[in-house]
Amino acid sequence: MIRPGPRRGYAGGAVQRSAFSDGRRPSPVRFVVLAVIAIAVIAVGVLIWFFFGRSPGECTDAYCEATASEIDIPSDFDLHSRLFERNPNAEPLPDGxxxxxxxxxxxxxxxxxxLSFYGYNAESQIWEPVASAALDEIGERATGIFADPPRFLAVFRRLNEGRQVVAYLAPGDTLHPTAALLATVVHTLDFxxxxxxxxxxxxxxxPPTTALHYPVISASAEIDGTVPSVDxxxxxxxxxxxxxxQILQRVAAHRLSGIDIAYLDLRADHRTSFTLFISELAEGxxxxxKxxxxTLPAPLKAIDRIDEGAYDWAALGESADxxxxAPVRDQSTYRLHMPEVLDHITSLVDPGKVILxxxxxxxxxSGDGIRPLTLAEAMTVASKLAIRSESLVAGSDVQIVGVNIDRDEGLSGLRWQxxxxxxxxxxxxxxxRTVWLENSFSAGFKLEFVSVFNLGGLAVEDSSDNDFLGNIWIAVEPFVASGQPVLQQPSHSHLLPQWKVTAGSLVGGDRGLVTWQTPLEAGSYIVTLTLSDGVExxxxxxxxxxPPAETEEPEEAP
Incomplete structure (x- = not known):
């Protein structure tokens, strides 16, 4: 707990080199107000104000050091600075x-x-990231720019053995509870x-989380008209x-801390232009x-090389933070090609910048390509039922089959590949068709690549609280805690079909077809097939x- 105590003068405000600065190290009791007047900052530079303490024994700056406040410091954060509190008597920040x-x-x-600046949100009672922390040349000071300065301010490093945890989220969706706790960056798919x-x-x-928030500008073949727009x-x-x-204007207007560019499916002849675009945007x-x-598609493994297509990983790695x-959906080649792809990428880009x-x-x-399915959609396909018997009467044998898991028809059934x-x-x-399910088991084996190649962390394509998706957070949580993936496969018995019926008896079923020995009484009965991916x-x-069984009428005696 940090308890209230006396304030001392705030050591804030190093001046960045600009038309208003000669670049010398500033006084330790100085801070700066940086003008960001709508779009004009992009073209006309920076306007700077200086405020100084007005007496040696009293803090008159915008922020003052505080041994202050009954505010818990989260256990998964490392406090890298002292705590500072907004001075209620300081001169107000001018509009704009x-x-x-x-x-x-x-x-x-x-x-x-x-490493980031965090402010305490009294309403949600959590520390929220409010600005990136830019280190000086000797790592002694951190600088941040604040659109809405919080009351309490400090520099934290999030303790995360698995490094970055990036959560993608569609507009209006709610973060999965585990994502809300673990995410270091949230990307909302907004633009x-x-x-x-x-x-x-x-x-x-x-989102209500301690994670940094960088909205995404998305373009792909799946989003109508966006790839031609990028062309x-x-x-x-x-x-x-x-x-x-246009992007810089929107970032400034909405006071965003950063932005993500996810321009996928670009033609290879855009390689140079896309690289120049990213370089110019990064500079701004x-x-x-900011x-x-x-977000880039993985390079393709060709016969004799790694094909980057429109994306110059070496140059882009210099510009991007x-x-x-992006997710690779074809699992038939994932584990075969991904080691070579990652070896290529990490030879060009600092592995700490690369997120899987x-x-x-x-x-x-299928022959038409590859499409994503929710886990519920995939299991609906797997559990489709049909009646194979021609007659359906009381006191008979009826065959019921899981149409898409019937191994007697040459299908695989649910199995661990x-x-x-x-x-x-x-x-x-x-x-x-082949369907590959994603769950905590498959996720663990993918996270192994993060450890082997010492990548900067992991991202989750859809981090919403959606019960119809595979729960891969079961694998993410221990990985974040230990830095090591959990490599397990489901029990074979858990993948076998399970059958039950409200009356009568069942014979067989392990291979996807079951024989129901129906009861003698007519009526309605429920046959249930239960399938599992090893988790759900x-x-x-x-x-x-x-209907009742047909009986022969006895012949009348002559």
């Missing part, structure tokens, strides 16, 4: 201006990973690019620069103390109406 503050660190560090270079969409409210944007230098300015964001992260590898994305979505591969490290099944539809259980039911 942000506050730039530099504070000394208790222990010098050159490791900026996970898409328009053909004229502007942005469509509005930023989501910041237009990257076609000329003027269009590219206009798009950069970093000059404002963060740029990227973090790069997330895992997904709670199942994948279905060692070569893909997933629970999978095959079924017949338009030439045959799913039921499919069929209601069967049994």
């Amino acid at each position: 201006f942000d506050l730039q503050i530099t504070i000394p660190l208790e222990v010098p560090t050159m490791d900026g990973r996970g 898409t690019p328009a053909p004229d270079g502007s942005l469509r969409g509005q930023p989501s409210p910041r 237009n944007i990257l076609s000329t230098g003027a269009d590219r620069t206009n798009h950069v300015q 964001l970093h000059s404002q103390g 963060t740029l992260t990227l 973090l790069i997330k590898i 994305t895992i997904t709670p979505y199942a994948s279905e591969k 060692a070569e893909t490290a997933t629970v999978a099944f095959t079924y017949k539809l338009n030439g045959g 259980r799913f039921e499919s039911r069929i209601v069967l109406a049994l």
Whole structure:
């Protein structure tokens, strides 16, 4: 607990080199107000105000050191500075201006990973990230820029053995409770690019979590019209620069701490233009103390090389603060190709910047391509029921089959695929299909790559509190706590189909087909098939109406 105590003068405010600064180290009792007047800051530079303590024994600066406040410091944070409190008697911040503050660190560090300014939110009673912490050249001070300065302020490093935990979230969705606790970055999927270079969409409210919030600008073949928009944007230098300015304007207008660019499915001939776009955007964001992260598709493994396509990983790694590898859905080659892909990426980019994305979505591969499915959708396919017997009467044998798991028809049934490290099944539809399920077992084997290649952390494609998705957080939580993945596979018995009926008896069933020896009494009966991916259980039911058995009328005696 930090208890109230006397305030001393706040050692804030190093001056950044600018038209108003000669670059010399400032006085330790100085802080700076940095003008961010709508869009004008992008073009006309920075306006700076100085405030100084007015007497040696009394703090008159905007923030004062406080041995202050009955506020818990979370156990998963390391406090790197003293606690500072907003001075209620300090001169107010002018409208349209942000506050730039530099504070000394208790222990010098050159490791900026996970280091941020946090403010205490009295309403939610949690510490929230309010600005990135930019270290000086010797790691003794951290500087941040604040649109809405909080009452209490400090520099924390989040203690996270698994490094970054990035959570993607659709607008309006609620974070999974475990994601709310573990996430270090939340990406809300808020924006898409328009053909004229502007942005469509509005930023989501910041989720109630200690994580940093960087909205995403998304473009992909799955989002109608967005890839052609990016084609237009990257076609000329003027269009590219206009798009950069549009993004910087929106970041400033919405007072965002950073932005994520997720422009997927680009043509290879955009490689140079996309690299220049990211370089220009990074320069503009970093000059404002903002963060740029990227979501990129994984390079493809060709016969004799790794094909990066439109994405120059080496150059992009120089510009971006973090790069997330988008989910790879084809599990038939994932474990075969991913080691070579990651070896290539980490030879070009600092591994600490590289984030591997895992997904709670199942994948279905067919001759038409690969599509994502929720776990519930996949298990609905697996548990489809049908009646194979021609007659359905009381006192007879009736065959009931799981159509898509019937091993007697050459299907695999639900099984653990060692070569893909997933629970999978095959079924017949338009030439045959394979479905790979994602759950805590498969996620553990993917997280192994984060450890082996010493990556900067993991991302979860959809971090919503959605019961229909695979619960991969069961694997993420111990990985974050220990830095080591849990490598287990489900019990074979848990993957076998389980059958039950309200009356009569059942014979067989392990191979996907069961024989129901029906009762003698007519009526309606329920047959239930239960399937499991090794973690969750799913039921499919069929209601069967049994008519009475036909009996032969006795012949009358002559």
